[in-house]
Amino acid sequence: xxxxxxxxxxxxxxxxxxxxxxxxxxxxxxxxxxxxxxxxxxxxxxxxxxxxxxxxxxxxxxxxxxxxxxxxxxxxxxxxxxxxxxxxxxxxxxxxxxxxxxxxxxxxxxxxxxxxxxxxxxxxxxxxxxxxxxxxxxxxxxxxxxxxxxxxxxxxxxxxxxxxxxxxxxxxxxxxxxxxxxxxxxx
Numbered sequence: 689x690x691x692x693x694x695x696x697x698x699x700x701x702x703x704x705x706x707x708x709x710x711x712x713x714x715x716x717x718x719x720x721x722x723x724x725x726x727x728x729x730x731x732x733x734x735x736x737x738x739x740x741x742x743x744x745x746x747x748x749x750x751x752x753x754x755x756x757x758x759x760x761x762x763x764x765x766x767x768x769x770x771x772x773x774x775x776x777x778x779x780x781x782x783x784x785x786x787x788x789x790x791x792x793x794x795x796x797x798x799x800x801x802x803x804x805x806x807x808x809x810x811x812x813x814x815x816x817x818x819x820x821x822x823x824x825x826x827x828x829x830x831x832x833x834x835x836x837x838x839x840x841x842x843x844x845x846x847x848x849x850x851x852x853x854x855x856x857x858x859x860x861x862x863x864x865x866x867x868x869x870x871x872x873x874x875x
Contacts, residue, residue, distance in 0.1 A: 692754030696766050697724040699739075699749040705808050706800050707748070714771050716821055722770035747797050760797075761789045 702708045711725055727733065728744045735741045738757060739749060750763035758766060765777045779785040 692756075693752045693766060694722040694770060695724055695753055696722065696770060697726055697751045698763065698767055699726045699728050699744045699751070701729055701745050702727040703729045704800050705805065706803050709808055714767055717771035717773065719772075720770070723767060747794065760793045761786065 698711065698714070700707045700711045702711075714723060715725060728735075728741060733741075735744065736751065738755075743749065743759070747759045748763045748767075750758045750766050752758065752766070761777075761780055765774075765780055768774055768776045780789055
């Protein structure tokens with residue numbers, strides 16, 4: 689994708705358990721804050737220019753930083769890439785598979801409310817969420833170590849001559865909340 693792609697705003701249906709769970713998994717992996725999330729079902733949601741609410745509720749949509757609208761497989765491609773999961777959509781780069789994915793996704797989207805809750809809980813709710821939490825925690829651990837090293841260096845050579853205090857390790861829920869605040873523009 690070009691440099692005008694990110695950040696990307698994802699428009700999703702939180703009333704759909706499958707969609708909501710997947711967006712929360714992406715929120716956990718949104719460490720670089722390249723994704724913004726808009727819940728089409730949220731009270732007060734205003735439909736952006738260039739797309740209808742019906743279209744947003746029919747297929748996954750994304751809007752790039754340059755204002756380009758993407759839907760379906762293309763929207764998932766930019767979302768997974770931003771979350772560090774570009775490999776998930778690698779099959780879409782093969783023309784025949786992409787054609788199949790483009791044909792299959794609208795069928796899945798139309799029937800998304802029929803997905804058994806136990807499948808969503810088991811696969812998306814547990815397995816993928818655990819993987820997302822581990823990845824986010826590892827990234828946090830790496831960043832926290834860099835922060836500690838940086839602060840330790842400053843403490844030794846002193847901006848203020850005082851002792852260094854290492855930052856508290858951020859809590860995973862705070863990362864998700866920060867991602868949500870960044871998406872909605874709230875303070």
